[in-house]
Amino acid sequence: MLPPRAELTRDLADWLPRQRWFGGKDGPIDELSIGTATELRTGDPALHHLVLDVRQNGTTDHYQLLLGVRRELPDRLRHVEIGRDAGGAGGTRARTYDAAHDPDLTRTLLAALADGASIGPLRFHHAGGARIRTDLASLPITAEQSNTSLLFGDAYICKLFRRLSQGVNLDLEVNLALTRQGCAHVPAVHGWIELDAGEPGEEPVTLALLSDYLHTGADGWSLAIASVRDWFAYPLPSGDEWAELDAAVAGGDFAAEAERLGAATAQVHRALADAFGVTTVPAAEVRALAARMNAELTATCRAVPNLAPHAKALTGAFLDLAARAAPLAVQRVHGDYHLGQVLRTESGWALLDFEGEPARTQSERRALAHPLRDVAGMLRSFEYAARFLITKAGTVPTESGPHLETRAHAWAARNRAAFCRGYAAAGGADPAAHSVLMHAFEFEKAVYEVRYEARNRPAWLPVPLTSLAHLTA
Ligand SMILES: Nc1ncnc2c1ncn2[C@@H]1O[C@H](COP(=O)(O)OP(=O)(O)O)[C@@H](O)[C@H]1O
Ligand SMILES: O=P(O)(O)O[C@H]1O[C@H](CO)[C@@H](O[C@H]2O[C@H](CO)[C@@H](O)[C@H](O)[C@H]2O)[C@H](O)[C@H]1O
Numbered sequence: 001m002l003p004p005r006a007e008l009t010r011d012l013a014d015w016l017p018r019q020r021w022f023g024g025k026d027g028p029i030d031e032l033s034i035g036t037a038t039e040l041r042t043g044d045p046a047l048h049h050l051v052l053d054v055r056q057n058g059t060t061d062h063y064q065l066l067l068g069v070r071r072e073l074p075d076r077l078r079h080v081e082i083g084r085d086a087g088g089a090g091g092t093r094a095r096t097y098d099a100a101h102d103p104d105l106t107r108t109l110l111a112a113l114a115d116g117a118s119i120g121p122l123r124f125h126h127a128g129g130a131r132i133r134t135d136l137a138s139l140p141i142t143a144e145q146s147n148t149s150l151l152f153g154d155a156y157i158c159k160l161f162r163r164l165s166q167g168v169n170l171d172l173e174v175n176l177a178l179t180r181q182g183c184a185h186v187p188a189v190h191g192w193i194e195l196d197a198g199e200p201g202e203e204p205v206t207l208a209l210l211s212d213y214l215h216t217g218a219d220g221w222s223l224a225i226a227s228v229r230d231w232f233a234y235p236l237p238s239g240d241e242w243a244e245l246d247a248a249v250a251g252g253d254f255a256a257e258a259e260r261l262g263a264a265t266a267q268v269h270r271a272l273a274d275a276f277g278v279t280t281v282p283a284a285e286v287r288a289l290a291a292r293m294n295a296e297l298t299a300t301c302r303a304v305p306n307l308a309p310h311a312k313a314l315t316g317a318f319l320d321l322a323a324r325a326a327p328l329a330v331q332r333v334h335g336d337y338h339l340g341q342v343l344r345t346e347s348g349w350a351l352l353d354f355e356g357e358p359a360r361t362q363s364e365r366r367a368l369a370h371p372l373r374d375v376a377g378m379l380r381s382f383e384y385a386a387r388f389l390i391t392k393a394g395t396v397p398t399e400s401g402p403h404l405e406t407r408a409h410a411w412a413a414r415n416r417a418a419f420c421r422g423y424a425a426a427g428g429a430d431p432a433a434h435s436v437l438m439h440a441f442e443f444e445k446a447v448y449e450v451r452y453e454a455r456n457r458p459a460w461l462p463v464p465l466t467s468l469a470h471l472t473a
Contacts, residue, residue, distance in 0.1 A: 002037060002048055003069065003083065003094045009033060011083035011096065012052060016063070021146050021162040024056045031055040035062060036195070038120035040108050045070040047105040049122060049207075051164065051195065062164040064207055066106070068099030077102060100148050100160060103137040110134045110152060113191040113210055121196040123204065127176065127189045132156075132210070146358060156190060157213040161206060164195075165362050169206035174332065174354035177275040178268070185264045185271075185350055187212040214350055217343030220261065224339050224385040224415070227254035231411050232389060232404060247407070247414040254411075255418035258382070261342060262422025264349040265378065269333065269371040269428055276332040279368065283325050290322035293444045300447050304454045306465055307447070313472035314443045321440035328437075330368035337377035339385060359452055375423055375431055376441035379416050380449065383467035386412035391463050409470055442471070 002008060013032040016022050033053050041047035046069040054061050073081060073095040080098040099105040111117075112124040114132035126132060136153040150158045161169060172192050179189045189211050194204040230252030247253065294315055301308045334341070335356035343350045356365030386408035424430040431438050449464040 001046070001069075002039075002067075003096060005034060008083065008096065012065075015082045016052070016054065019162075021148060022063070023146070023163050024054065024061060027057050029054055029056055036121060038122055040066075040112070040119055040122075041105060045099075045102065045105055047099055047108050062205075063162055064160065064164055066099035066160070068097045068102050068105050069094045070097070071095070073097060100140055100150060103139070106138040106150055106152075106158075107134065107136075109158065109193070109208070110136065110156075110210075113193070121198065122207070123194050123196065124191065125194070126191045127179065129188070129190070132190055151213055153213075154215040155213060156210050157187070158208055158210045160208045164205050164207070167203035167205065168194075169209070169355070170335075170365060171353060171355045172206045172209050174272070175209065175211065178271050181271045181275050183268060183271040184348065185268050187214055187350060187352070214343050214345050217345045217350065220257075220339035220342040220344065220349075221381075221385065223257065223344060224254055224382070225388060227252040228385055228389055228408070228411055232407055247411045253414075255414050257344065258415040258418040259422035261349050261378070262375075262419040262424075262428075263426035264342075264351070265337075265374060265419075266423045266426035266428030268351055269331070269374070272332045278329050278331045280327045280329050281368075282327050286324060286326070286328050287322045290318045290440065293321070293440060293447070294318045296444070296451075297447050300451045304450050304461070306461070307450050307468075310465075310468045310472050314447065314468075317436075317439040317443045320436045324436055328370055330370055333369045333371050334374045334377070335365060335369070337374040338381035339378070340381075357448065359448070359455075370429075370437060370441075372429055372431060372434055372437050373441045373444075375420065375428070376438055377445050378419055379438075379442055380445045380464075380467075382412045382415045382419065383471075384449075384463050386415075387463045387466055390466075391460060405466065412467075443468075446471075 009032050013029050016032070017025060017029065032055070035051040035053040036049075038049040039046065040049055048067040048069065050065045050067050052063045052065060054063060067082070068077070070077075071094065077097050080101045081095065082098065083094075083096040109124075110132060111134045112119065112122075113126055114134050115124065116126045117124045133152075133155055136155055138150040138152050138158070141149050141151055141157075147162050148160045150160070152158060159171070172189070175186050176189045176192075178186045189209065191210040192206060193208040194206050196204055227250070231247050231250035234250045248255065297307075297311060297314050297318070301311050334351060334354055336353070336358070337351075341351060341353050343352060387405075390404050390408060420431040424432070446464050446468050450461065453460045453464060
């Protein structure tokens with residue numbers, strides 16, 4: 001049984017702003033109420049699924065929470081306690097906590113998924129194929145910011161979406177379609193959980209996604225950084241010859257992987273086109289897109305004046321896009337493609353997280369785009385990886401800054417070229433033959449990054465700015 005609502009909502013309003021995944025940290029909570037409460041397991045411990053309606057600054061956001069209720073809280077769950085002394089029915093005391101951290105309770109989710117159960121407004125779907133195992137204990141992974149993912153042994157990863165958005169989640173929609181296409185470059189979907197919208201004709205809200213856990217995978221960002229570190233440590237030849245060095249000579253060269261990643265990207269784009277189709281937008285819409293890119297540049301220059309010296313070159317690229325005067329083929333793409341979104345497993349590259357850029361609205365994230373927009377995103381990521389160690393002063397060997405910047409540039413150039421080669425060879429549009437699109441998309445992403453870093457990680461701001469200095473020189 002749930003503790004009395006008044007006490008519970010008071011505890012939740014105190015606890016929620018302290019959670020990493022809470023999106024409304026920039027203002028106070030004006031009102032918090034429990035939108036839906038569904039009992040998933042009775043007894044001690046009990047499990048309740050809650051949707052919290054959180055009103056801030058005139059808008060209401062919805063967050064999901066798995067609420068555990070126990071008489072006594074074991075030490076291992078103290079760090080996720082929500083309410084200490086909520087008085088239960090009949091004078092009993094109940095301790096409430098975030099049950100995502102309690103493997104005794106999260107098993108309930110696997111069992112319901114395996115059964116394809118319906119509990120109150122919650123629908124548990126099994127994607128078909130292999131039976132879902134129910135004997136696995138969960139462990140939350142800590143790396144994430146906006147959602148919470150649970151590992152079930154080496155078999156599954158279950159992503160619980162914290163802030164809920166209207167309708168079917170993009171990550172589910174895309175991964176399910178690609179799994180059904182037999183695409184080898186995404187983790188197979190095993191199941192998902194959704195909440196009935198309640199109103200006829202309204203789409204259900206996606207709550208969670210259960211996929212294959214690619215437990216042998218290493219993420220592209222760590223692999224690329226290891227390669228850059230190796231390249232920076234490569235001994236300098238005498239004199240000034242270092243400037244001529246090709247990044248290929250370093251032991252940890254990444255170019256072959258970059259080329260394979262390019263090929264995997266083209267294959268996923270093909271599968272997305274097959275699953276969702278391709279449409280053509282007229283030249284007038286391409287002009288409107290270029291105008292939006294430029295408007296964002298103007299707004300970002302106002303917020304981050306250090307971007308202003310590059311504005312002329314960026315505007316030039318957006319004007320070239322506007323002048324292109326040709327229709328553009330658009331389709332579903334990844335939307336926020338970078339090295340942190342790809343995993344190298346023993347059998348190849350896998351792409352993760354098709355939710356789009358977190359700083360964009362839902363409709364912007366759903367918008368179709370030209371596939372080279374993803375290619376440009378990944379080229380930005382090579383720029384980032386090349387300069388990350390320089391920005392993190394102290395983690396690099398003894399060379400002076402300008403020398404390292406030359407090395408960074410060489411590493412980025414080598415891996416950008418390899419990625420593009422792999423992409424074109426596997427049937428994707430050849431980036432070299434679409435320089436107007438590539439420049440506009442890459443500069444659009446760089447503007448987004450400048451804004452993203454200024455807001456979220458000001459210490460990283462020099463990374464996109466230095467790279468822009470090179471690209472616009
Ligand atoms: N299927 C998977 N197999 C292995 N690791 C995964 C899988 N899905 C996600 N991860 C790991 O979890 C991290 C975060 O996943 P992601 O889907 O990007 O979550 P978020 O949307 O919260 O950023 C990834 O960078 C990756 O390291
Ligand atoms: O992974 P998310 O969907 O949360 O994407 C956001 O955060 C990313 C940073 O974690 C950010 O990516 C930028 O930094 C990366 C290095 O950390 C770099 O590889 C990317 O190229 C760069 O864009 C992403 O833009 C943002 O949407």
